[in-house]
Amino acid sequence: MINQPAVDRRAFLTSTGALLVTLAAPPAWGDAANGVAARPPLKGDKLDSYITIDADGIVVAYYGKIDGGQGLGTAIAQMVAEEIDVAYERVRVVMGDSALTMDMGGASAAIGVSHGGTMLRRTAAEARRLLIEMASQKLGLAVDQLTVTDGVVHAISDTTKRVSYAELIGGRYFDKPVKWNGRLSNGLVLEVQAPLKKHTEFKVIGQSFPRQDLPGKVFGTLEYVNDVRLPGMLHARMIRPTVAGAVPVNVDESSIKDIPGAKAVWIKDLLAVVAEKEWNAVKAAKALKVTWSESKPNFPGHEKLFEHIRKAPIVKREFQRQNGSFDDGIKQAIRIIEGDYEFPTQSHASMGPPCAVADVRDGEATIWTSTQKPYDAAYCVAELLGLPREKVRAIWMFGTGSYGRNGKGDAVGDAAVLT
Amino acid sequence: MAQLTLDIDGAPRLIDVDDPDMPLLYALRDELGFINPRFGCGLGQCGACTVHVDGRAVRSCITPVLSVSASKVTTLAGIGTPEKPHPVQKAWLEEQVNQCGYCINGWIMTSVELLDRNPHPTDAQIKEALGDLICRCGTHNAALKAVKRAAQQA
Numbered sequence: 001m002i003n004q005p006a007v008d009r010r011a012f013l014t015s016t017g018a019l020l021v022t023l024a025a026p027p028a029w030g031d032a033a034n035g036v037a038a039r040p041p042l043k044g045d046k047l048d049s050y051i052t053i054d055a056d057g058i059v060v061a062y063y064g065k066i067d068g069g070q071g072l073g074t075a076i077a078q079m080v081a082e083e084i085d086v087a088y089e090r091v092r093v094v095m096g097d098s099a100l101t102m103d104m105g106g107a108s109a110a111i112g113v114s115h116g117g118t119m120l121r122r123t124a125a126e127a128r129r130l131l132i133e134m135a136s137q138k139l140g141l142a143v144d145q146l147t148v149t150d151g152v153v154h155a156i157s158d159t160t161k162r163v164s165y166a167e168l169i170g171g172r173y174f175d176k177p178v179k180w181n182g183r184l185s186n187g188l189v190l191e192v193q194a195p196l197k198k199h200t201e202f203k204v205i206g207q208s209f210p211r212q213d214l215p216g217k218v219f220g221t222l223e224y225v226n227d228v229r230l231p232g233m234l235h236a237r238m239i240r241p242t243v244a245g246a247v248p249v250n251v252d253e254s255s256i257k258d259i260p261g262a263k264a265v266w267i268k269d270l271l272a273v274v275a276e277k278e279w280n281a282v283k284a285a286k287a288l289k290v291t292w293s294e295s296k297p298n299f300p301g302h303e304k305l306f307e308h309i310r311k312a313p314i315v316k317r318e319f320q321r322q323n324g325s326f327d328d329g330i331k332q333a334i335r336i337i338e339g340d341y342e343f344p345t346q347s348h349a350s351m352g353p354p355c356a357v358a359d360v361r362d363g364e365a366t367i368w369t370s371t372q373k374p375y376d377a378a379y380c381v382a383e384l385l386g387l388p389r390e391k392v393r394a395i396w397m398f399g400t401g402s403y404g405r406n407g408k409g410d411a412v413g414d415a416a417v418l419t
Numbered sequence: 420m421a422q423l424t425l426d427i428d429g430a431p432r433l434i435d436v437d438d439p440d441m442p443l444l445y446a447l448r449d450e451l452g453f454i455n456p457r458f459g460c461g462l463g464q465c466g467a468c469t470v471h472v473d474g475r476a477v478r479s480c481i482t483p484v485l486s487v488s489a490s491k492v493t494t495l496a497g498i499g500t501p502e503k504p505h506p507v508q509k510a511w512l513e514e515q516v517n518q519c520g521y522c523i524n525g526w527i528m529t530s531v532e533l534l535d536r537n538p539h540p541t542d543a544q545i546k547e548a549l550g551d552l553i554c555r556c557g558t559h560n561a562a563l564k565a566v567k568r569a570a571q572q573a
Contacts, residue, residue: 069519069556210515217520218508218527220455220495227454235449260437279438279445351467351521351555352459400459401519401556 040173042102044180044188047130048173049102050123051080057151057166059084059091061124064104064188065116066096068372068402071211072112079117082204083124083197084131085148086165093212096374096396105185106373107402119190123178126192130176134168185375213398225370225397228357235278236418237285239264239271245295252289259284265418272418306342348404355399356408358415360385365392365416370399371408380409381416423488427451428497436484443487444468444479447494455495456524459553466525466552470494476525476532495524498531507531510569511562518556525552530566539570 042049052060061080067073077091084091094100104116128148135153136143139161147156154162164170179191199205216222241247247269256262262275262284273284300308330336357368358381365385371377371394378394381387399408421439425432425446434450447453447470456479459467463481470479471493499505504512507530517523526549533540533548540548545566554562 071518210512214512214515214517214520215501217517217523218511219499219501219504220524222520223454224457224521226457227448229452277437277445278449279441282445283438349555351465351519351553352457398519400521403555 039100040175042100044102044182044184044190045177047123047126047176047178050120050178050190051084051127052173053127053165053169053171055166055171057086057090057164057170059086059124059127059151059165061091061093061120062101063093063095063116063120064101064106064375065112066107066372066374066396067112067213067398068107070112071213072116073213074209074211075113076117076120077212078204078207078209079113079121080124082202083121084128084151086151088204088209090151096394098375098378098392098394102188103184103375104188106371106375106396108372108405109186111186115186119188121196122190122192122194125194125196126176126178127174129192129194130174131165131168135163138163138168222398225357225368225399226352226355228368228397230357230359233357234274234276235281236265236272236274236415237281238414239273239285239288239290241292241295243292243295244297244299246292247295248290249293250291252291255289256284256287259287264288267417270414270417272414274418305345348402348406350400350402350406350408352400354406354408354411356411356415358412358419360416360419363387363391365419366395367392367412367416368395368397369408369412370397371412372402372405373409377409377412380413384413384417423484425451425484425488425492426490427453427492428494429491434484439483439485441484442480443470443472443477443482443484443492446484447479447492453494453496457521459522459525464551464553465522466529467522469525469528471498471528471532474532474535476529495527498528505531506572507534507565507569510565510572514561514565514568516558516561516565518558522552522554522556526554526562530562530569533566534570540566542567 039052040046040048050062054060059080061076063076065072073093073095076093078088081088081091096106104119132143132146132148132153135146139146139155141155141161145155145157146153151165152162153168181187181189183189213222248266248271251264251266251271253264256264256273259275259280261277262273262280265272265274271290273281273288275281275284355370359366365381365387367377367381369377374394374396378392379389382389382392421436423434423436425434427447432451434446436446444456444458447456448458456470457467458480459465461480463478466478468478468480469476471477472482472487473490499508507527511517511527529549529552533545537544542563545563549562
C-alpha cells in the first residue's frame, strides 16, 4: 500500500497515462500583451469582453470557442476584419481562455462560424460604429461624412482629414454596452446598434486567406498543449483497469523502486505514476504491479447492443428548437418513408493521447488543455477541487484534432486531481 | 546515469541518459525541449514522431537513443525556417495541407526523404512512400498534391 502524498503547490501534466510538478510562480493572469492594460472584468454585456484595439491598432477578437483543427481562427479574423474595416492581417484572435474570453461554449455542433463568428461580427460592427462616432467628435465632421479604410477613419471627400483607430482608442477600452441575453455557451446571443454589412459589400469574407496557424505547424514552432513545460513539472501516466468498474485494491510500490524518481499516486480509485522524466513515468506505468477488484460489468455485448439501446429508459428529452408541429406536418406529407436506422458506436479517437497540464496553488488553479470545452473543463476542475469557478482558469491550446467528441477533458480532471 | 552527445539539427547536444533503451523521442522532447516531433501511438505506426537519422526518416518513438549517438539527427524545425523554407515546407503551405497538424512531422519528413532519393516520383511512388502514415483529419490528397508541387519546384 502507498501513502497518498501531499501534493499541494504542484502542477501536473497528464497524457493517456501522464503527470508533472512546479514550484515557480504561475504566469500572470490578464492580458498585458500588445500594450493593452489590464482589461476590465469579463462581463457578457460589455463590448470590451469581445473586442479591443491595442496601442498599435491591432484588433483583438476574444472568441469563446476553439479551433479543433479546421482553421476557425482564420475565419473569425476575416469576419471581424470585414465588419470593423481593418486589413485581415491586423486582427488577432484569442480563443478559449476562460480569463480572457466569454464562455461561448467551446466547440460543438459545427457552429463556430454561424454562432461564434456571428456574435463577434456584431461586436466588430458595433466597435466600428463607436469609433466613427469618436472620430466625428475629433474631426468635427458628421458621422455620415466619414468612412473607414484599414483602421483609419477619414472624410469621404478628403482623406487628409483622418484619425486612426489606434489614435482613437489604442490600448484603452470602449466601456460601452452590448445587449446580452444573459446566457452563456452556445446560447450566448448579443445584439448591437450597428447593422451588419450586406453580403454584396464583403471584401474580406468570401476571400481565401492562408491559415494563420499553418506556418507554425509546418516549421515545427507552434506550441501544442503537449509542449507546455512548467518549472518543476512532473509527468504522469494514468493506470486504468482493463475491466470497467474494477478499482485498485493493492499497489506494489516496490515494483517501480528501481525507476529513478518514479512514484505511485493513489487517490481514492484513481491511480497514476509520476516521475520527473517522462520516460521514467512511461516505464513505471508498465512496471507497476496492481491488484484490481473483481468486476463484472453488466454490459449488453455487441450482439445485443441495439436491442439494449432500444429498451433503455428515456431519462431526458431536450428540444433545442421547436418550429411548427410534427403531427401536422406529417399529415401533409406526399410520401412517408419509415425505417429503423442503426449507426455503429465508434471512437472519435485523435492522433495523439489526451494531454493536460494543471497548476494548483494558493486556492487557484490554471489548466492548459486542448479540450473542445475549456469552460466546462474549468467548471469541472472547480467542482473536483472545491474551488469557486472564478478561481479556475482554463487556457485552450492547439492539440491533436477533434473529430466529433473526444475525451481530452478527462485529462484535465486527472491532472487537477493528481496535482 | 550516462552522458551522451547527440548531433541534432547540426548542433551538438549533451544529455543525461538513465536508460539506454529510452526512445529518441523522449530525449528530443523531454530532455532537450524540441517541440515538433510528437507522440502519436508510441508504436511506430502513425509517424507523428518522425525525424531523420542520417537522412533516413525514422520513427523516434521506437528508436533507442543510444543507437543514434554517432548519427546526424534532423527534426522538422531543422530542415527549414520561415525565412528559408525547405521546398516541401513551402509546398505544404502553398497547398494549405494540414488541419490540426499533429501528424505533420511524419508527412513532411517522409516526403523530404522520398524526394532526396527520387526527385520526380510518380503518384504511385508517392502513395507507397507515404502509405504508412496516419492523418486523422484526412488531408492525404492535399499531401499528395504538395509532394508533387515540391517535386516540380525542385
